[in-house]
Amino acid sequence: MDNSNSFSVVHNGIIENYQELKEFLISNGYHFLSQTDTEIIPNLIHYYYTKTTENTDKLLNAVHLACKDLKGSYAIEVICKDYPDTMIVARKDSPLVIGVGSEENYISSDIPAILSYTKNFYLLNDGDLAKLSKDAISFYDANLSPISKELKSIEWDVFACEKDGYEDFMLKEIYEQPKSVRETIGSRLKKNEKVNFDDIGFTKETLEKFNKIYLVACGTAMHAGLAVKPILEKLCHIPVIVDIASEFRYREPLIDKNTLCIFISQSGETADTIAALKLSKNEGATTIAISNVIGSSITREADFTIYTHAGPEIAVASTKAYTSQITLLTLLALYFAEVLECVPVEIVNNIKEELLLLPEKISEVLKDSSKVKEFAHKVYTEKDMFFLGRGTDYAVAMEASLKLKEISYIHSEAYAAGELKHGPIALIENGVTVIGILTDPYLVEKSVSNLQEVITRGAKTLVITNQELNTANYDEVINIPNTNSLISPILSVIPLQLFSYYISKEKGLDVDKPRNLAKSVTVE
Ligand code: M6R
Numbered sequence: 001m002d003n004s005n006s007f008s009v010v011h012n013g014i015i016e017n018y019q020e021l022k023e024f025l026i027s028n029g030y031h032f033l034s035q036t037d038t039e040i041i042p043n044l045i046h047y048y049y050t051k052t053t054e055n056t057d058k059l060l061n062a063v064h065l066a067c068k069d070l071k072g073s074y075a076i077e078v079i080c081k082d083y084p085d086t087m088i089v090a091r092k093d094s095p096l097v098i099g100v101g102s103e104e105n106y107i108s109s110d111i112p113a114i115l116s117y118t119k120n121f122y123l124l125n126d127g128d129l130a131k132l133s134k135d136a137i138s139f140y141d142a143n144l145s146p147i148s149k150e151l152k153s154i155e156w157d158v159f160a161c162e163k164d165g166y167e168d169f170m171l172k173e174i175y176e177q178p179k180s181v182r183e184t185i186g187s188r189l190k191k192n193e194k195v196n197f198d199d200i201g202f203t204k205e206t207l208e209k210f211n212k213i214y215l216v217a218c219g220t221a222m223h224a225g226l227a228v229k230p231i232l233e234k235l236c237h238i239p240v241i242v243d244i245a246s247e248f249r250y251r252e253p254l255i256d257k258n259t260l261c262i263f264i265s266q267s268g269e270t271a272d273t274i275a276a277l278k279l280s281k282n283e284g285a286t287t288i289a290i291s292n293v294i295g296s297s298i299t300r301e302a303d304f305t306i307y308t309h310a311g312p313e314i315a316v317a318s319t320k321a322y323t324s325q326i327t328l329l330t331l332l333a334l335y336f337a338e339v340l341e342c343v344p345v346e347i348v349n350n351i352k353e354e355l356l357l358l359p360e361k362i363s364e365v366l367k368d369s370s371k372v373k374e375f376a377h378k379v380y381t382e383k384d385m386f387f388l389g390r391g392t393d394y395a396v397a398m399e400a401s402l403k404l405k406e407i408s409y410i411h412s413e414a415y416a417a418g419e420l421k422h423g424p425i426a427l428i429e430n431g432v433t434v435i436g437i438l439t440d441p442y443l444v445e446k447s448v449s450n451l452q453e454v455i456t457r458g459a460k461t462l463v464i465t466n467q468e469l470n471t472a473n474y475d476e477v478i479n480i481p482n483t484n485s486l487i488s489p490i491l492s493v494i495p496l497q498l499f500s501y502y503i504s505k506e507k508g509l510d511v512d513k514p515r516n517l518a519k520s521v522t523v524e
Contacts, residue, residue: 001042002030002042002043002045002046003030003031003043003046004046005081006046006049006080006081006082007042007045007046007049007078007079007080007081008042008078008079008080009038009041009042009045009076009077009078010076010077011037011038011041011074011075011076012074012075012076012094012095012096012109012522013072013073013074013075013076013092013093013094013522013523014037014072014073014074014523015037015038015040015041015070015071015072015074016071016072017069017070017071017072018037018040018072021040021044021069021070022040025040025043025044025047028047030043030046030047037072041066041070041074041076041078042078044066044069044070045062045063045066045078045080046062047066048061048062048065048066049062049080052065057131058082059078059080059082059083059086059088060088060129060131060140060144061144063076063078063088063090063129064090064129064140064144067090067092067129070092072093073092073093073094073271073522073523074090074091074092074093074094075089075090075091075092075094075095075096075109075522076089076090076091077089077107078090085133085134086131086132086133087107087131087132087133088129088130088131088132089107089124089129089130089132090124090128090129090130091124091125091126091127091128092126092127093126093271093274093297093522094109094269094522094523095109095110095267095269095296095297095520095522096108096109096124097109097110097111097114097121097122097123097124098121098122098123098124098130098132098137099114099117099118099120099121100118100120100121100122100137100151101117101118103134103135104117104134105132105133105134105135105137106118107132109520109522110267110519110520111154111156111293111312112156112161112312112314115154115156115161115312116161119153119154119155119156120151120152120153120154121151121152121153121154121295122137122139122149122150122151122152123149123152123295123300124139124149125300126297127141127142128140128141128142128147129142129144152294152295154294156311156312157311160311160312161312161314167505168315168501168511168512169314169315169512170315170317170319170407170497170501170511170512171501171511173313173314173315173319173320174319174320174366174494174497174498174501175366176310176311176320177319177320177323177362177366177494178359178360178362178363178366179311179359180308180309180310180311180320180323180324181323181324181327181358181359181362181490182359183309183310183311183324184308184309184310184324184327184328184331185327185331185355185356185359186309188331188335189331189334189352189355189356191356194335194338195331195334195335195338195352196335197306197331197332197335199304199306200288200304200306200335202336202339203339204339204340204341206286207236207238207336207339207340208340209258210238210258210259210260210286211238211239211258211259212238212239212240212241212258212259212260213232213236213238213239213240213241213259213260213261213262214240214241214242214243214248214253214255214259214260214261214262214280214285215228215229215232215240215241215242215243215262215264215329216242216243216244216245216248216261216262216263216264216273216276216277216280217244217245217263217264217265217270217273218244218245218246218265218270218272218273218521219318219402219521220266220318220321220322220399220402220403221264221265221266221270221273221318221321221322221325222242222243222244222245222264223322223395223398223399223402224264224322224325224326224329224399225242225262225264225329226242226394226395226398227326227392227395227396227399227489228326228329228330228333229242229395230391230392230486231329231330231333231351231486231487232329232332232333232336234343234347234486235333235334235336235337235342235343235347235348235351236333236336236337236340236342237340237342237343238260238336243276245263245270245272245273245275245276246272246524248276248279249272249275249276249279253279253280255280255283255284255285256283256284256285257284257285257286259280259283259285259286260285260286260288261276261277261280261285261286261287261288262287262288262289262290262329262332263276263277263280263287263288263289263290263298263302264290264291264325264329265289265290265291265296265298266291266292266293266308266310266313266318266321266325267291267292267293267296267519267520268289268291268292268293268296268297268298268299269293269296269297269298269520269522270298270520270521270522271521271522271523271524272521272524273298274297274298274301275524277289277298277301277302278301281301281302281303286303286304287301287302287303287304288302288303288304288305288306288332289301289302289304289305289306290305290306290307290308290325290328290329291305291307291308292307292308292309292310292311292313292321292324294307306328306332308321308324308325308327308328309324310323310324313519314512314519315511315512316406316407316512316513316514316517316518316519317403317406317407317497317500317511317512317514319403319497322399322493323362323489323490323493323494326487326489326490327355327358327490330351330355330486330487331355334348334351334352334355350484351484351486351487354483354484354487355487357483358483358487358490358491361480361481361483361491362490362491362494364480364481365480365481365491365494365495366494369495369498369502371476371478372478372495372498372499372502373498373502374476375462375475375476375499376498376499376502376503376505376506377502377506378460378475379433379460379503380408380502380503380506380507382410382432382433383410383411384410384411384412384413384427384432384433385401385404385410385411385412385413385432385433385434385435386412386413386414386415386424386427386428386432386433386434386435386454386459387400387401387404387412387413387414387415387434387435387436387437387496388414388415388416388417388420388434388435388436388437388447388450388451388454389414389416389417389436389437389438389447390416390417390418390440390443390446390447391440391442391443391485392439392440392485392486392488392489393437393438393439393440393443393447393488393489393492394414394415394416394417394437395489396437396488396489396492396493396496397414397415397435397437398414399489399493399496400414400435400437400493400496400497400499400500401413401414403496403497403500404499404500404503406500406514406517407500407501407503407504407509407511407514408500408503408504408507408509409507409509409514409515410503417436417446417447417450417451418446418450420450420453420454421453425453425454425457428453428454428457428458428459429457429458430457430458431458431459431460432454432458432459432460433459433460433461433462434451434454434459434460434461434462435461435462435463435464435496435499436450436451436461436462436463436464436465436474437463437464437465437492437496438451438463438464438465438467438469439464439465439466439467439480439485439488439491439492440485440488441467441485442485444465444467444469448469451463451473451474452473455473455474460475461473461474461475461476462474462475462476462477462478462499463476463477463478464478464480464492464495464496465477465478465479465480466479466480466481466482466483466488466491466492478495480492480494480495
């Protein structure tokens with residue numbers, strides 16, 4: 001609230017120049033009760049409100065003037081004593097949606113939060129403001145000129161945003177993966193047909209022009225990029241660079257009009273990923289956004305958008321979004337391969353057939369989680385764990401390690417198994433837990449001997465595999481169905497998602513809302 005208790009503000013984001021604005025306000029007689037950046041906003045609005053001589057739309061004008069002074073990111077909602085029926089909202093670099101009801105309207109940072117009240121939404125662009133009452137909404141651009149907006153209907157099922165009998169959203173979302181992968185494949189891939197990406201419609205000439213592909217994202221979405229790098233390179237013969245968005249955006253990456261940049265984001269609101277996208281567009285690259293949220297910020301910036309159709313993901317720890325991202329990027333790689341015609345048709349067809357079988361195979365993996373649960377029970381008190389793999393198994397090791405850290409607070413590291421003897425093996429001692437992922441027939445022998453090295457030093461081992469191994473060597477082996485090793489992450493990650501889940505449960509932690517983390521990271 002402001003000093004006069006007339007204005008109340010809700011703010012999501014960070015005001016970077018708040019210190020400067022605070023000093024300005026203090027020099028004008030304002031005082032502050034907190035250290036927050038947010039407190040300057042209602043006071044700044046009060047400042048302009050009392051200065052303005054206009055009588056029409058005084059509140060809207062004051063909010064607009066205050067927003068012009070703010071640097072950083074914000075989605076704000078403002079109410080004022082003098083306008084009891086009005087609410088002003090504004091956004092820049094933070095998500096904000098307006099839900100339309102009957103005799104009532106809603107604002108939220110995210111669609112699922114208000115999906116049980118309405119399926120009709122307006123989405124604000126950066127710099128936009130809106131004035132709401134219970135039965136009217138008007139929109140304004142950054143210059144306060146009135147604008148019109150299209151009302152969007154969101155098809156998500158409200159039950160998809162509820163736990164539906166599961167103890168936690170994360171568990172529900174893990175078990176939804178047969179469906180979410182099937183929906184992501186959707187009508188893009190049908191038996192004996194070419195992969196359909198008419199919505200992108202790249203020609204052979206366009207694809208041949210690209211001399212490199214960047215996959216840019218954060219966290220789990222970046223891991224999805226790592227998991228598909230091998231298939232994209234194998235099927236398209238174009239070098240693929242996977243980059244962390246927060247590094248990419250500050251590194252002056254080598255991109256130009258011959259670069260294809262693909263940005264992966266479940267929420268479509270991740271600040272660093274959006275900034276990386278804007279930078280790539282400025283450098284002339286062709287940009288594709290991969291998102292799970294219709295109309296999210298990233299989709300409004302990119303040249304092309306493709307959706308994952310995983311359905312709403314509520315748990316902070318991403319599970320079904322990851323497998324859907326890999327599925328969609330695999331489809332994209334297959335599409336590029338068919339347009340470019342640079343690999344034998346049999347290779348492409350084998351992956352297409354295997355991809356269509358995945359929903360069934362995921363159900364098989366999910367049928368019995370007892371072994372994972374038991375192993376989680378044995379090791380949940382540990383302080384450190386290691387995940388090892390080669391090729392796509394290494395990408396899964398990284399994702400599994402992130403999952404474990406974020407929901408169980410156990411420190412873990414993922415290593416390419418071949419790197420072990422270049423340092424990390426020094427950490428292996430009696431009783432330490434090592435998890436091996438072994439799904440690539442060409443690499444399995446190598447990984448088996450790496451695991452032997454840790455077993456010799458006393459490690460406890462859990463192995464996820466679709467290969468025939470001498471199971472007596474390991475403390476626990478989880479067998480998963482066989483598939484083409486280029487798409488095996490979609491299956492091999494599932495027992496490891498469950499592993500983290502059960503460890504978190506054993507420790508009595510809040511699985512869906514781990515400490516210090518947010519579902520959408522809308523600030524850098
Ligand atoms: O919404 P995004 O996919 O852009 O989010 C990126 C990361 O913040 C996200 O994947 C994060 O790492 C998850 N909490 C991992 O489970």
